[in-house]
Every structure is written in structure tokens, then in C-alpha cells.
Amino acid sequence: MTQSYEAVIGIEVHVELKTNTKIFCNSTTEFGGDPNHHTCPVCLGLPGTLPVLNKKVVEYAVRAGLALNCKIANFSKFDRKNYYYPDLPKNYQISQYDLPIAEHGYLDIEVDGQTKRIGITRLHMEEDAGKLVHQGNIVTTPYSLVDYNRTGVPLIEIVSEPDMRSPEEARAYVEKLKAVIQYTGVSDCRMEEGSLRCDVNVSVRPVGQREFGTKTEIKNLNSFRALQRAVAFEIERQIGVLESGGKVIQETRTWDEARGITVSMRSKEQAHDYRYFPDPDLVPLVLDNQWIEFIRESLPELPDQRRARYIREYGLPEYDASILTLTKEMSDYFEEVIQHYHTPKAVSNWMMGEMARLLNAGGMDITRCKIKPTQLAELLKLIDKGTISGKIAKTVFEEMFASGKDPEAIVKEKGLVQISDEGALAAVVDEVIAANPKSVQDYRGGKTQAIGFLVGQVMKATRGKANPDLVNKLLKEKLQ
Amino acid sequence: MISKQDVEHVALLARLELNEEEKELYTRQLNKILDAARALQELNTDGVPPTAHVLPIQNVFREDRVGEHIDPEKALANAPDREENFFKVPKIV
Numbered sequence: 001m002t003q004s005y006e007a008v009i010g011i012e013v014h015v016e017l018k019t020n021t022k023i024f025c026n027s028t029t030e031f032g033g034d035p036n037h038h039t040c041p042v043c044l045g046l047p048g049t050l051p052v053l054n055k056k057v058v059e060y061a062v063r064a065g066l067a068l069n070c071k072i073a074n075f076s077k078f079d080r081k082n083y084y085y086p087d088l089p090k091n092y093q094i095s096q097y098d099l100p101i102a103e104h105g106y107l108d109i110e111v112d113g114q115t116k117r118i119g120i121t122r123l124h125m126e127e128d129a130g131k132l133v134h135q136g137n138i139v140t141t142p143y144s145l146v147d148y149n150r151t152g153v154p155l156i157e158i159v160s161e162p163d164m165r166s167p168e169e170a171r172a173y174v175e176k177l178k179a180v181i182q183y184t185g186v187s188d189c190r191m192e193e194g195s196l197r198c199d200v201n202v203s204v205r206p207v208g209q210r211e212f213g214t215k216t217e218i219k220n221l222n223s224f225r226a227l228q229r230a231v232a233f234e235i236e237r238q239i240g241v242l243e244s245g246g247k248v249i250q251e252t253r254t255w256d257e258a259r260g261i262t263v264s265m266r267s268k269e270q271a272h273d274y275r276y277f278p279d280p281d282l283v284p285l286v287l288d289n290q291w292i293e294f295i296r297e298s299l300p301e302l303p304d305q306r307r308a309r310y311i312r313e314y315g316l317p318e319y320d321a322s323i324l325t326l327t328k329e330m331s332d333y334f335e336e337v338i339q340h341y342h343t344p345k346a347v348s349n350w351m352m353g354e355m356a357r358l359l360n361a362g363g364m365d366i367t368r369c370k371i372k373p374t375q376l377a378e379l380l381k382l383i384d385k386g387t388i389s390g391k392i393a394k395t396v397f398e399e400m401f402a403s404g405k406d407p408e409a410i411v412k413e414k415g416l417v418q419i420s421d422e423g424a425l426a427a428v429v430d431e432v433i434a435a436n437p438k439s440v441q442d443y444r445g446g447k448t449q450a451i452g453f454l455v456g457q458v459m460k461a462t463r464g465k466a467n468p469d470l471v472n473k474l475l476k477e478k479l480q
Numbered sequence: 481m482i483s484k485q486d487v488e489h490v491a492l493l494a495r496l497e498l499n500e501e502e503k504e505l506y507t508r509q510l511n512k513i514l515d516a517a518r519a520l521q522e523l524n525t526d527g528v529p530p531t532a533h534v535l536p537i538q539n540v541f542r543e544d545r546v547g548e549h550i551d552p553e554k555a556l557a558n559a560p561d562r563e564e565n566f567f568k569v570p571k572i573v
């Protein structure tokens with residue numbers, strides 16, 4: 001009998017906060033820039049300098065903590081996490097150890113129509129490290145180059161409970177987390193650009209066993225797809241190791257996207273002896289409840305609330321509401337379309353149908369969609385007015401997607417206006433009736449579905465421009 | 481008790497290269513320091529909150545306004561090695 005296994009997954013997410021300046025100095029957080037230009041004596045770790053906490057970072061961390069249903073600490077402090085690596089000029093990272101700013105939160109995720117609550121252990125503030133640049137081949141190059149522009153950029157680290165049990169849940173968690181943080185406006189959360197990074201802890205255990213198995217940590221996951229694939233691979237790999245009588249080694253593994261596997265990173269010996277201690281250069285942070293409540297009241301509408309509102313106010317099915325609120329960009333787009341076109345379900349159908357199909361095919365997200373929300377609204381109005389048929393609208397939509405042109409311009413340019421003139425259509429209908437005696441006979445003999453074929457022939461003859469309702473009506477009249 | 485292995489471990493973490501003599505010396509000295517600190521353990525600290533900072537100050541903040549950058553020439557002035565405006569370091573894998 002084969003043993004069945006269960007995966008246990010916990011995730012640490014680092015999010016870069018969208019402040020103007022770094023967490024402990026007034027250097028800019030602007031992305032890129034010439035190497036080492038966005039620095040000052042503080043973030044370069046020069047002797048004699050002192051860090052001073054950016055108030056905005058505290059506000060943003062509290063905002064994110066509240067959005068993730070955390071309890072905000074009235075008293076918290078900063079600690080030094082000690083390790084040697086050239087991307088860290090002070091040889092320690094300022095972080096929060098035993099008294100983080102927020103704890104005991106949760107996120108509700110949805111997988112296969114089931115809602116599941118994932119616990120959030122803690123959320124803390126810390127500074128980002130610099131960037132190592134390798135000239136040429138990483139293996140053969142004799143040296144590394146260091147750019148400290150990113151050193152000191154504010155981060156929040158969000159640690160989940162080991163509550164996830166499948167690659168799908170892991171992905172759903174990070175997707176939801178990203179959406180919530182984006183809605184709060186404290187970060188762009190761009191996974192590809194590294195403003196949202198996740199490290200995933202995975203272990204497996206025989207079903208029914210209570211203790212956790214030995215875990216590995218997976219790094220270098222820069223898309224949702226990579227995350228889901230890496231976790232799926234790692235679960236299978238660990239089961240394979242156990243099945244063949246081996247032991248899983250606790251280590252850090254990196255995801256190799258090209259090969260679709262996780263690879264062991266040479267384990268840095270004693271790497272986890274960080275010798276945390278309170279940073280004497282920074283004083284404790286004391287937040288009163290009044291200020292915390294003030295921030296809570298200023299929180300914008302979050303994905304779950306927005307989703308509930310879409311169901312309640314717009315009468316959208318749960319499925320539509322979930323998909324539309326999954327990212328802030330998608331949801332904001334939807335909101336703008338319905339400002340100009342008042343049938344939310346029709347907008348939802350187009351966004352989840354044609355638009356999603358074309359975006360997926362192009363590997364794009366909605367921010368790169370050339371169709372403006374107002375243009376989509378115009379297109380839907382053209383259908384309602386009968387100017388174009390729903391079928392032709394798809395052609396127009398594709399053209400809009402490719403060129404960003406207005407729907408009216410495309411309809412005019414390509415002569416796509418729907419034929420709703422009875423006189424003009426009657427002639428075509430007569431021709432079709434004359435050319436298809438077999439179908440006409442079938443219809444008259446009681447096979448009413450034969451009319452579908454005849455409608456199709458009229459549509460074909462008019463290159464899709466005939467008003468289908470009118471064609472139906474005319475055919476029925478003439479065949480009586 | 482601090483063992484010689486502890487000293488080797490801490491030295492490695494601090495990137496210190498110690499010879500045998502130094503290891504012995506530091507093992508003895510660190511144990512003496514801990515003995516002295518142990519005296520503090522005798523104190524009754526019931527009802528004393530843990531100290532997060534020695535000064536009675538809290539909430540020192542800075543506004544989120546961008547200031548002057550350092551001149552990159554100054555930033556790199558003490559670098560043992562550089563390439564253009566990068567710090568140049570031995571490769572770390």
C-alpha cells in the first residue's frame with residue numbers, strides 16, 4: 001500500500017514600501033539611478049552616523065497590518081540582525097525581532113470555490129540590502145560590484161502561519177496578499193521588479209502525522225506561475241526522497257525557471273546565527289490607539305469589501321466579483337467602465353471573456369491594455385443601439401485591442417454598421433430561401449431548428465452585419 | 481560555560497582569524513565576563529519591565545522628504561577597490 005502525503009507550506013513575503021525616502025535616512029528610494037548615487041553617509045553605514053525613523057514607514061506598516069487583520073503593537077522596537085555580506089554595509093540589517101509592529105492577522109483565500117483562512121504570524125519593518133552586480137559569468141568572474149542605491153529602502157516582511165496545503169493555496173495566498181497591499185496603496189507590489197518577493201517554506205508529512213516534516217526554503221520566485229510550479233515540484237521531490245528511504249535536508253533551494261526544478265544553494269554554514277539584539281541607535285516606538293484607529297478609518301475599500309459590494313450593488317455572480325477584484329488594476333478598470341456604461345454584468349462579461357483572452361494570449365496584464373475604459377463603454381453602447389451586432393463587436397474589440405482606436409472610428413472605417421433596414425435584408429432573406437429549398441422544406445415540415453441554418457446563411461451573405469433578431473423575424477414571416 | 485568551540489564559532493561569525501593561543505585566552509576572558517554578569521542574575525527583577533532602550537525617549541521621527549545625496553566620489557573615497565562608481569569586492573557565492 002502506498003503512503004499518501006500532505007504538504008505544509010508557509011510563506012514569507014517582503015514588500016517594498018512606496019515612500020519618497022529610505023527608512024532611516026533622507027536618500028531617495030527612486031528605482032535605478034547611477035550606481036551609489038542614491039546614498040548618504042547613513043545608508044552607506046559610515047561610522048558616526050545615526051539612523052532616524054521615517055514616520056511614513058510606520059504609517060504604511062500600520063496600514064498594511066490593519067488591512068491584514070493584524071493586532072498593531074502599542075510598543076515595538078528595532079533590532080540588529082547580524083551577518084556579513086557585501087550588500088550590507090553595516091554588517092547588520094536593522095529589523096524587528098521579538099516586538100514586531102503587527103501580529104496575529106489573517107487573510108481569507110479562495111481555492112476551488114472554498115474559502116480558507118490563512119493565519120499571519122507577524123508583520124515587521126526592516127531595511128532592504130544593496131545589489132550585487134556580477135560582471136560577465138557569475139561562476140568565472142573573480143569579483144562582484146556593489147551598488148548601495150537600494151540599501152535602506154523600507155520593507156515590510158509578512159510571515160504566514162504554515163497553513164497552506166497545496167501549490168494552489170500558496171499561489172492564492174500571495175495573490176490575495178498582493179491585492180490587499182496594493183489596495184492600501186503602500187506598495188506597487190511588482191513581483192517581476194522585485195518590489196514583492198516571496199520565500200516559501202515547504203515540507204511534507206504522511207497524512208495523519210501531527211509533527212511537521214523537515215522543511216526547505218525556496219527562493220527566486222518572481223511570478224505567481226513560478227511560485228506555484230516551484231512548490232508543486234518541491235512537494236514531489238520531497239515525497240520522492242522519503243519514498244526512496246532518504247531524508248529531506250533542511251536547506252535553501254533556488255527555483256530554476258528554465259529547467260523547471262528547484263536546486264540546492266550551497267548551504268551557508270551557521271547562516272542562521274544572527275545574534276539579534278536591540279539597536280541602541282533607535283528608540284522604541286509607542287503608538288497610541290487613537291492614532292491606530294485614525295489610520296484604520298482612513299483605509300480604502302479592500303478586495304473582500306469590494307467583492308461583496310459588487311455582488312450586493314451590481315448583482316454580479318460571486319465568480320465574476322472574485323475575478324474582477326483579484327487585482328486593483330482590474331477592479332479600478334471595471335469601476336471606470338461602469339461610470340460610463342450602466343450594465344455591470346455586460347462589462348464583466350467582456351472583461352472576463354474577450355479582454356482576458358487577448359491579454360493572456362499576449363502575456364500582458366491590464367495596465368498594458370490599449371483599450372481605455374471609456375472606449376469599452378462606447379463599444380457596449382454601440383451594441384445596445386443596434387449599430388453593430390454582438391458578433392461584429394468582437395471583431396471591433398480585437399481591432400481596438402491592437403490599435404487603441406475608438407470603436408466608432410473602426411466601425412466606420414471598416415463598414416461594419418449593422419444592417420437593420422428591413423428592405424435591405426428582405427432581399428437577402430429571399431435569396432437565401434430560394435437557394436436552400438431543403439432547409440425550407442424541413443422547417444415547414446416541423447423541424448423548427450432548421451431556421452438556425454438559414455439565419456446563418458443570411459449572416460454569411462451580409463458578412464455578419466445583418467441584425468440577427470431582424471433576420472429571424474423576417475425568415476419566420478416569410479416561411480409561414 | 482563558554483567552550484573553545486563557542487569562541488571559534490563567534491570568531492567565524494565575526495570574521496576573525498584567531499590562533500590557538502588567542503582562542504585559549506579569549507575562552508578564559510569571556511568566561512570571566514560572564515561570571516561578572518552572572519552577579520546581576522542575583523537581583524530580583526520581579527515587576528521590572530524589560531529594558532528596550534536605556535534612554536527614556538520614544539518616537540523620534542523624520543518626515544519623508546528627500547535630502548542631499550553624497551557625492552559618489554566621497555562615497556567611494558575609502559573603498560579598498562572600485563570599478564567606475566561601484567564598490568568592488570571579492571566574489572561571494
Ligand SMILES: [Zn+2]
Pocket residue numbers: 022025026027038039040041042043044152
Ligand atoms: Zn541614505
